Amino acid sequence: MNETTNAAGAAGPDREPLQGEPAPDTSMAKLAEELATTKDRLLRSLAEQENARELARRQREDAVRYAASAFARDLLATADNLERAIASAPEDLRSEPAVAPLIAGVEATRRALLDAFAKHGLHRLDPIGEPFDPHRHQASFEVADSQYEPGAVAQVIQPGYMHHERLLRPALVGVSKHAAPPSAPRET
CATH class of the missing domain: 1.20.5 (Single alpha-helices involved in coiled-coils or other helix-helix interfaces)
Structure with missing residues (x-):
């Protein structure tokens, strides 16, 4: 037997590759x-x-x-209605025996709803005096108000709400603008 070929006839390290076999x-x-x-x-x-x-x-x-976002968004109208109910009671009738417990009950219901909102990561946006932010506020009108800087929120028509760091509903606001200078009389 040849020294470069083993018992099975395989090539050793010193042998040339067979035809078709890669180097x-x-x-x-x-x-x-x-x-x-x-x-x-x-x-x-x-x-x-x-x-x-x-x-x-x-x-x-x-x-x-954010699983509760849609449910919470549906409840925002209820919170708004509770606030409207409280605001609609005339001040002079609030102390009457028939009206006072009703107003107290509506206020307690509103507080409980807002507490439940806070417990689940919802918080209210009341941006009075803050600079207008189109990502959190929806401008409804401009108002000349010297109490606030131009471009600041001067009135809140409807509060906005955030769910954790996501906007659930923008605040509907009125934005302060420069007061118009008094117009000079026209000469004709």
């Missing part, structure tokens, strides 16, 4: 390249899976945190 250096380079490509694909797949898990976790947390 040892070429096949090692090709295998290393395939291994690097496969490793890169595997790392990319693992990164994509981790990103998908992180996205799903964040979406799940947001779904739990």
Whole structure:
């Protein structure tokens, strides 16, 4: 038997490759390249899976945190109506025995509703005097009011609400503008 051939007839390190068999250096380079490509694909797949898990976790947390948003938005009209009911009672009748307990009950109901809102991450926006912010306020009109800087909220028609850090409803406001100077009489 030849020294460079083993018992099965396989080529040893000193032998020429058989016909159709790649050279040892070429096949090692090709295998290393395939291994690097496969490793890169595997790392990319693992990164994509981790990103998908992180996205799903964040979406799940947001779904739990903001699950009550639609329900709370529906209750805002109730809070507004309770405030209107309190405001509609004439001051001179509030002390009468028939009206006082009714007003006290409506005020207690309003406080309980606002406490429940606060417990679940809802808070009211009463932006009087704050600079107008189009992301949190909806301007309904401009008013000349020397008490506030131009561009500041001068009146609140309807309060806004935030649910955690998301806007649930913008505050409906009137914005202060420069007072118009008195007009000079026209000469004709």
